[in-house]
Amino acid sequence: MADVAREAGVSHQTVSRVLNDHPNVRPDTRARVEEAITRLGYRRNLAARALVTKRSRMLGVVSFDTTLYGPASTIYGIEQAARTAGYFVSIVSLKTLDVDSVRDAIDYLSEQGVDGVVVVAPRRSAGPALESLPSGTPAVAVEGTLRGDVSVVCIDQAEGARLATRHLLELGHRTVHHVTGPPDWLETEGRLEGWRAALEEAGRPVPEPLPGDWSPHAGYAAGRSLAAMDGVTAVFAANDQMALGVLRALSEEGVKVPDQISVVGFDDIPESAFFSPPLTTVRQDFDQVGRHCIEVLLRQLDAGAGTCERLVVPPGFVVRSSTAAAARVP
Amino acid sequence: MADVAREAGVSHQTVSRVLNDHPNVRPDTRARVEEAITRLGYRRNLAARALVTKRSRMLGVVSFDTTLYGPASTIYGIEQAARTAGYFVSIVSLKTLDVDSVRDAIDYLSEQGVDGVVVVAPRRSAGPALESLPSGTPAVAVEGTLRGDVSVVCIDQAEGARLATRHLLELGHRTVHHVTGPPDWLETEGRLEGWRAALEEAGRPVPEPLPGDWSPHAGYAAGRSLAAMDGVTAVFAANDQMALGVLRALSEEGVKVPDQISVVGFDDIPESAFFSPPLTTVRQDFDQVGRHCIEVLLRQLDAGAGTCERLVVPPGFVVRSSTAAAARVP
């Protein structure tokens, strides 16, 4: 910066003023400085700036398996919104979601001096880890913990599951079977709850849910079990990948979808429309979730960390060809 | 840090030494300092450290659409390896991959003082953007540019395509049709080239490739065309999502896979094994690519930016049920 000042024949704080869009700079001085900046290819040192302003303009994201479509899309939304607002995003992807891993990640990020943290770790067990944040650091959880003192942005999981279940019920199915996500995930619980509620509201029997883990393989295993059971006509899988596994198993067993069994998924991944048959599913607007996270975070940065919001994004529903009216039971 | 020093009854320098694992500290002093650190919940300020060491311990990643499986997996590998090596990762995801976007992203990251940059922007046009890096900043490109002065880590795309094509040829197919990726992508070119080479080596006719864009939708469109053509018995799609689209179109047209037409993909996404039928495909070890990127980067950081490596990861091949011996032409 001193070089630029010398080049432009001004002091280095004038350069600083130009860089920060300070009003008190004569236009021609500003022009001279800007010219010197480009000529020298000068780039300011954000570490030094962070040191004095105590703002790093850096946001931290802690996420589980960023390879999955949901987290990846959410993070994409976060990154876009953050960059637009002039913030960097530093990401930590976790292999496991136990308290210690999350805590370590948060410690790690807070050493780096992030101005705020988004936690995409939708497991009940991850909640307490937020405590290791330096107090005053804004935080927002995606599909977050139920603790009252941290902001949450989420998609209404239960509502999505209800949409799926009702759709099936309205098609004339007597009941709906459910393949769940892994235990301890908040999405798993929300979807389970919405499914159960929809069934109970309609006065239908609630079959034992089949355990899954988000993977197509788990869906496949569940599909085999389903095919072997009597009277199954409708299945709601807790995500699209598992629905794919179900579809596959059913197809191998010679069960026609949707003629004999209807299948609904959750997520609306890009592939869903091209499954065999194209999948009816619940759509989540991950992008919007990401944007909301940043909005909430920035609001907290301005307002001081006191505020705490809860933003719920409604799910959508996409009807394709994997669902049909229940076969007439002879 | 001064607080810790006071608490432990030492100078702040000694605290610094403890933090940096300096050898010259008596064990009991070290213990006292560490105890004070945990008691006070002290966290060092990495911005200040970066200011004086001129090392931010932060790596930048510029990537296109991190929502896609390939980039997402690569970044995951990068992040894991970087964190293990004690580096943070700051990510910029681009919506488009033109020179300006990439250049802006790189400018942005270099203001932040990243110690090195990984560019996951496998388009020919993205190459020149690397020039705007402050000279001396190590950089590595994934599937990178062909310029000689920047390190590259890549998967042997042409070899993968060759594997796929040969597999089909060995199954007795007279020739193999190809659905390409979008133009200007290096992967598109590599796969196209490998496919063509395998065909020519075997003295087979090279049909006009069908244009695609990685999306299942494009695969679907290509699949419709293919179904309408005569004598098509084998298709090599440039990625798994397009293969899925091809599968879907063929199924709608009543064409049996693999009985009438064999289909091969590229990537081995987690869903591939559960397509209808399970997809034969080329496997890419994205994780290893990510790890290699970090290794190369760190090596350049140590050695000075002079060195420039080129690391090629061999592709794998997974045979599943979407390919079979060519139907006997009557």
Place this chain on the structure above:
DNA sequence: CTGTTAGCGCATTCAT
């Protein structure tokens, strides 16, 4: 082994 001194590059007073 430990403490003292200096300065990294910037923004923020306060002068002028």
Place this chain on the structure above:
DNA sequence: ATGAATGCGCTAACAG
């Protein structure tokens, strides 16, 4: 409208 001084929290170089 501009310049001079001060310090952010830390590490490096040198003393002791």
